[in-house]
Amino acid sequence: MMTTSDVTTDARKVASSSAANLGEQPITAGELNATGVCAWFSGRLVLEDVDLFMERHAVTALIGPSGCGKSTFLRILNRMHETINGAQLAGTVELNGEDIYSPNQRATWVRRHIGMVFQRPNPFPAMSIEQNVLAGLRFNRIKTSSKADLVEEALTKAGLWTEVKDRLSNMGGALSGGQQQRLCIARALAVRPSVLLMDEPCSALDPASTLRIEETIADIKEEVTVVIVTHNMQQANRVSDNCAFFLSENGKPGHIVEVGSTVKMFSAPNDPRTLDYVNGRFG
């Protein structure tokens, strides 16, 4: 018979063997496919029948007025939705063809491969810049032969290295808002995710920091598939390859009106509501 401590030891063995040297592996962008996704909060349907394919090596922007379910959909893509009390969902989400909700798939595994950056920068304020970058490795028990190299690589990719390389031991909380957000991006990239989800990552930032993050997104998209929620139509136009337009009309659940290449969505979309929205005529 297996005792509790055997189970724990076994689980640790599995975790450490499967996690060994993941820090050494190259980042490879993954493709995400959501089908028939519905979401409820305390029995209220807020998102209905969403199908969306998110291509690798591309940036997909989720656009639409407030309350149409963009953040909810984003959280479903890395199993954050299930952490909310009263939240339910239906449908499937596959990363490279693998169901992220299959019973034998651990949520921590999913979140390591599908990382997330939030609206408000959330570095660990009392940890150093270096410790912040490495925080995800410790949590996921990822080993790496050179922490210093990984810190430099992640901070370089996030466009922050030159600004902080001489003060890596300073606290994360001592950086500017824009720098803190880039630190959060570096922390997310350090575990080498296949997909990076970003929920309005620039909405709390000034124009210069926003531009810096947009450059970062352009730099990393070959290695990490990016899905970004933004209310800023110029930003969606600048950074994304594809756009999905979400809408919740007259209190009905949010759904996707139209998906297409960003060029088409901003110039000649199929649905007149899309053109009205991207031109700022509502929402």
Ligand SMILES: Nc1ncnc2c1ncn2[C@@H]1O[C@H](COP(=O)(O)OP(=O)(O)OP(=O)(O)O)[C@@H](O)[C@H]1O
């Ligand atoms: N934790 C929650 N509990 C209950 N209802 C929620 C919760 N989070 C979101 N909702 C509801 O779900 C719907 C979709 O919300 P969501 O935050 O996904 O919209 P959004 O498109 O991201 O909006 P915004 O652009 O304002 O961020 C809304 O009706 C919202 O009130």
Ligand SMILES: [Mg+2]
């Ligand atoms: Mg939101």
